[in-house]
Amino acid sequence: MLGNMINKGRIKSPWVVHFDCGSCNGCDIEVLACLTPIYDIERFGIINVGNPKHADVLLVTGTVNQRNKHVLKNIYDQMPGPKAVIAIGACGCSGGVFREAYNVVGGVDQVIPVDVYVPGCPARPEAIIDGVVAALEKVKTLLGMTA
Amino acid sequence: MTKIIIAILALVLAPIAGALISGVDRRVTAWLQSRYGPPILQPFYDVLKLLGKEPMVTNTWQALCAYVYVVGAALSVVLLFTGSDLLLIFFVLTVGAVFLVMGALASPSPYSQIGGQRELLQMLAYEPLLILVFAAIAMVTGSFKVSAVFELSRPMLYDIPLMFIVLGYALTIKLRKSPFDISACHHAHQELVRGVYTEYSGPYLAMIEIAHWYEVILVLGLCGLFWSTSVVGMIVLVVLTYLAEIIVDNVTARLTWRWMLKSAVGMGVVLTIINMLWLYAQ
Numbered sequence: 001m002l003g004n005m006i007n008k009g010r011i012k013s014p015w016v017v018h019f020d021c022g023s024c025n026g027c028d029i030e031v032l033a034c035l036t037p038i039y040d041i042e043r044f045g046i047i048n049v050g051n052p053k054h055a056d057v058l059l060v061t062g063t064v065n066q067r068n069k070h071v072l073k074n075i076y077d078q079m080p081g082p083k084a085v086i087a088i089g090a091c092g093c094s095g096g097v098f099r100e101a102y103n104v105v106g107g108v109d110q111v112i113p114v115d116v117y118v119p120g121c122p123a124r125p126e127a128i129i130d131g132v133v134a135a136l137e138k139v140k141t142l143l144g145m146t147a
Numbered sequence: 148m149t150k151i152i153i154a155i156l157a158l159v160l161a162p163i164a165g166a167l168i169s170g171v172d173r174r175v176t177a178w179l180q181s182r183y184g185p186p187i188l189q190p191f192y193d194v195l196k197l198l199g200k201e202p203m204v205t206n207t208w209q210a211l212c213a214y215v216y217v218v219g220a221a222l223s224v225v226l227l228f229t230g231s232d233l234l235l236i237f238f239v240l241t242v243g244a245v246f247l248v249m250g251a252l253a254s255p256s257p258y259s260q261i262g263g264q265r266e267l268l269q270m271l272a273y274e275p276l277l278i279l280v281f282a283a284i285a286m287v288t289g290s291f292k293v294s295a296v297f298e299l300s301r302p303m304l305y306d307i308p309l310m311f312i313v314l315g316y317a318l319t320i321k322l323r324k325s326p327f328d329i330s331a332c333h334h335a336h337q338e339l340v341r342g343v344y345t346e347y348s349g350p351y352l353a354m355i356e357i358a359h360w361y362e363v364i365l366v367l368g369l370c371g372l373f374w375s376t377s378v379v380g381m382i383v384l385v386v387l388t389y390l391a392e393i394i395v396d397n398v399t400a401r402l403t404w405r406w407m408l409k410s411a412v413g414m415g416v417v418l419t420i421i422n423m424l425w426l427y428a429q
Contacts, residue, residue, distance in 0.1 A: 009192040037180060043182070051258075
């Protein structure tokens with residue numbers, strides 16, 4: 001029974017931490033727009049925390065390059081499990097227009113496992129919220145929950 | 148025997164009530180910001196999720212500190228509801244708070260260190276206020292016992308109204324509400340990524356959250372003592388005080404620690420002196 005309650009908590013309270021791998025700031029502004037009263041993601045229990053140790057979902061925007069891939073890996077490792085990663089925007093998904101550059105690694109999935117990809121340049125706030133919901137659906141199937 | 152039953156009831160019901168109050172708090176805050184806000188049960192979901200996370204600590208001392216903090220907070224609530232000594236409640240509460248700071252200082256992380264220092268400054272601001280309030284209660288009732296308050300024929304608020312304001316100040320600092328949320332704050336902009344809580348995660352963060360629920364009930368219980376003659380009066384007083392706290396939280400910006408110390412201790416001492424002189428003159 002306690003396990004069921006904990007699983008319900010996991011679905012109802014995904015705290016997100018947001019890491020910018022050096023994007024144009026477009027996706028970051030869209031992520032922060034989700035917190036404003038218009039979209040108000042807090043009504044789903046989502047809180048933007050500044051600390052990977054408190055977070056359940058890692059939102060990554062921007063192109064991963066040879067410099068910041070260590071930082072990204074470090075942040076991912078500091079998050080206690082169970083955790084999910086969402087790559088946001090064209091740059092996060094694949095490297096975007098910077099894909100061919102000599103210093104660019106490619107998508108976020110080259111460094112850490114990604115659960116959900118949210119495309120767009122920049123990704124719209126609706127798409128980002130959809131991405132978090134899709135990640136939760138994935139978590140639900142993993143936990144074997146039906147409702 | 149009744150005392151044991153009351154103690155067990157307080158131990159079980161206090162965190163549930165505290166969580167519901169935090170849920171309502173978040174809902175009212177959302178309403179003030181013209182948002183919809185999370186469900187009332189959100190604090191339960193948060194803590195259940197945290198309890199189910201992988202335990203991660205930088206050192207074992209931190210885990211011990213989280214446990215001592217929750218035991219201290221729970222014990223002080225039990226002491227309050229069994230009508231024990233106010234000074235004992237104060238000391239138990241302080242031991243819990245000191246362990247929270249020690250846990251934060253046990254890690255070399257700069258965020259955690261600064262959070263710990265700021266928490267110490269917050270304690271420096273609210274602890275003298277609490278002692279002054281307890282001393283004033285003792286002057287009215289002639290005893291430090293909580294049970295003596297309930298033997299009064301008229302509410303304490305008539306005799307020590309200014310001390311209620313002082314307690315409100317201490318309450319704002321203790322609940323880490325704006326303008327005094329300098330050591331730990333979970334709002335969107337986080338200069339300290341939650342300061343004193345930075346290094347706690349998973350189940351240990353859940354422990355601290357539960358301890359915070361106990362503390363909410365403790366300080367609101369202390370507020371309720373000011374209208375001890377009727378249950379309805381107590382509830383009305385507590386609800387009004389908490390609503391005022393939420394509104395103050397939403398309309399004020401954060402103060403620096405210097406402002407906090409100056410205003411809290413300055414205001415507290417001046418109001419106490421006026422109130423004590425008035426008590427003597429009566």
